[in-house]
Amino acid sequence: MIIFYNANIHTMNPRSPQADAAMVDDSGRIRWVGSLGAMPTIEGADTPERINLEGRTLIPGFNDAHVHIWKLGLLLTVQVDARAAAAPDIASIVMNFAARAQDTSPGVWLTGRGYNEVELPEYRHPTRYDLDRASTEHPIALTRTCGHMIVANSKALELAGITRETPDPPGGFVVHDGSGEPTGLLQETAQGLLTRVIPDYDDETMARAIRAANDHQLRLGITSATDPLLTPLHLRVYRQLEAAGDLAVRVNGLPIRRPDGGTETLPLPERYISNTLRIDCVKFFADGGLSGATAAISQPYKETGSRGVLRFDDDDLFNLMWEAHDAGFRIATHAIGDVAIEQVLSIYEALYARKPVAGLRHRIEHLGLPDAGQLTRCKANNVIAVPQTIFLYALGTTFRRYLPDVYYTRCYPVRSMLEAGLTVALSSDAPVVPDDNPLLGMKAAIDRQDGNGNPLAPEQAISAYDALYAYTMGGAIASGDQGNRGSIEPGKWADFAVLSDDPLTVPTEALPEIRVHQTYVGGVLAT
Numbered sequence: 001m002i003i004f005y006n007a008n009i010h011t012m013n014p015r016s017p018q019a020d021a022a023m024v025d026d027s028g029r030i031r032w033v034g035s036l037g038a039m040p041t042i043e044g045a046d047t048p049e050r051i052n053l054e055g056r057t058l059i060p061g062f063n064d065a066h067v068h069i070w071k072l073g074l075l076l077t078v079q080v081d082a083r084a085a086a087a088p089d090i091a092s093i094v095m096n097f098a099a100r101a102q103d104t105s106p107g108v109w110l111t112g113r114g115y116n117e118v119e120l121p122e123y124r125h126p127t128r129y130d131l132d133r134a135s136t137e138h139p140i141a142l143t144r145t146c147g148h149m150i151v152a153n154s155k156a157l158e159l160a161g162i163t164r165e166t167p168d169p170p171g172g173f174v175v176h177d178g179s180g181e182p183t184g185l186l187q188e189t190a191q192g193l194l195t196r197v198i199p200d201y202d203d204e205t206m207a208r209a210i211r212a213a214n215d216h217q218l219r220l221g222i223t224s225a226t227d228p229l230l231t232p233l234h235l236r237v238y239r240q241l242e243a244a245g246d247l248a249v250r251v252n253g254l255p256i257r258r259p260d261g262g263t264e265t266l267p268l269p270e271r272y273i274s275n276t277l278r279i280d281c282v283k284f285f286a287d288g289g290l291s292g293a294t295a296a297i298s299q300p301y302k303e304t305g306s307r308g309v310l311r312f313d314d315d316d317l318f319n320l321m322w323e324a325h326d327a328g329f330r331i332a333t334h335a336i337g338d339v340a341i342e343q344v345l346s347i348y349e350a351l352y353a354r355k356p357v358a359g360l361r362h363r364i365e366h367l368g369l370p371d372a373g374q375l376t377r378c379k380a381n382n383v384i385a386v387p388q389t390i391f392l393y394a395l396g397t398t399f400r401r402y403l404p405d406v407y408y409t410r411c412y413p414v415r416s417m418l419e420a421g422l423t424v425a426l427s428s429d430a431p432v433v434p435d436d437n438p439l440l441g442m443k444a445a446i447d448r449q450d451g452n453g454n455p456l457a458p459e460q461a462i463s464a465y466d467a468l469y470a471y472t473m474g475g476a477i478a479s480g481d482q483g484n485r486g487s488i489e490p491g492k493w494a495d496f497a498v499l500s501d502d503p504l505t506v507p508t509e510a511l512p513e514i515r516v517h518q519t520y521v522g523g524v525l526a527t
Helices: 069-077 090-102 128-132 154-160 191-195 203-219 232-243 314-326 338-354 372-380 390-402 405-410 414-419 438-447 464-470 473-478 508-513
Strands: 002-005 008-010 021-024 030-034 049-052 057-060 062-064 110-115 140-144 149-152 172-176 182-188 222-230 250-255 277-279 281-285 330-335 363-366 384-386 496-499 516-521
Touching: 057 062, 062 473, 069 110, 069 203, 069 222, 090 110, 090 128, 090 140, 128 149, 128 154, 128 182, 140 154, 149 154, 149 191, 154 182, 154 191, 172 191, 182 191, 203 222, 203 232, 203 516, 222 232, 222 281, 222 330, 222 473, 222 516, 232 250, 232 277, 281 314, 314 330, 314 338, 330 338, 338 363, 338 372, 372 414, 384 473, 390 438, 438 464, 438 508, 464 473
Parallel strands: 002 049, 008 057, 062 222, 110 140, 222 250, 250 277, 250 281, 281 330, 330 363, 363 384
Antiparallel strands: 002 021, 021 030, 057 496, 140 149, 149 182, 172 182, 496 516
């Protein structure tokens, strides 16, 4: 038994929002919450451990409702870092790959991630010829920060069989230069033409990456997270970690049904629910990314003149979703542009019309550019919104480069989502963004500023309380496990973050300065 006291507790339980003490039993669940003076005596209990929080703030552990845990972990462990801090220009990207090549046997793949052409002084994507300067003896694959584009060097293109004659796959593009040769840039489903020939990491490498990402998350006060793109490899490793008691963060996993670059449909996964791992929801991609101008929108992008890409035709996507819906799986669909949101909403409506299922709530990941009517329809179908306000800070300048002005007022419109009555779960989508600190995500939800301090749709700002709720209870609801997590109330897991200051009262600009002093998972100090 543990008693936390002398605390400023935000329970995120609207029936009893504040407390100064909490009791945790030996099972790792909350026994009681309230005022220390009113704490009951538990007959027959051993003398409890008492932890004086000295006035610090105690909140439910943060829930990052959409974060690519294994991708983040690979970047922390084995991949070449091409984010701006590590590689501010194309020459630096080449240098980082060249350094890795010197320590790697010829023929072994080199992979990396994180560049954003808008932030590069060259103001363009790297090409095969840039990466050839790093090595012509190693195949190289460099993923853009958004995860929707890959640049390959000449060796990698050769191994993948990609030439000037290679056709664009449905939902993707092989980019060519003025002479008709592939530049090395592969967009959306065309990535699969390359990734299918890149060897999988072995189980131990993947397990080490997941553990590294979890350790990183715990330092940020994150105790629950949704990993939204799992293949059978990742499912296997997650089950191994869970069986060994080695999952430090509670994970809600979303297996993918249709990998990039092919027509193969992966089978529905085995439904599995434990205290640390949930597999009862599947993932689809409806369109591309906003920062790379491939999300499907109804107006042409600036500069490119394109309108993005839909990954599926309506019938194909409906049939795949129906199989999951009919089997009782929740569905989470990446849809950013208004055209993609329209497609997904129409299919969700058709699924429920064919088979109403009480309590089965589907999600839309990102929900980047909805109109008011689409938000009303989301509410009517109990759709859960999983947006990323952190994008405004990390990618706002990129959005302004490509996004038509008419969309600015509806760019990740979280206030409108809440006013429409939607459940909103905030998240980071890391490693799409370089900083997945939930407190920075809260700041972006409150002030709507990009990294240069310029606001984007400031009328969509929300309160600090709503932002914290969306990063805790919102994520719990989105994972289908609100009975066990998301708030500090009796019966739920004692997943806590102890903060140096109060996120509901500090000035907005000071939110990222708050430090996570301790993180508890199931009442056990994790960091």
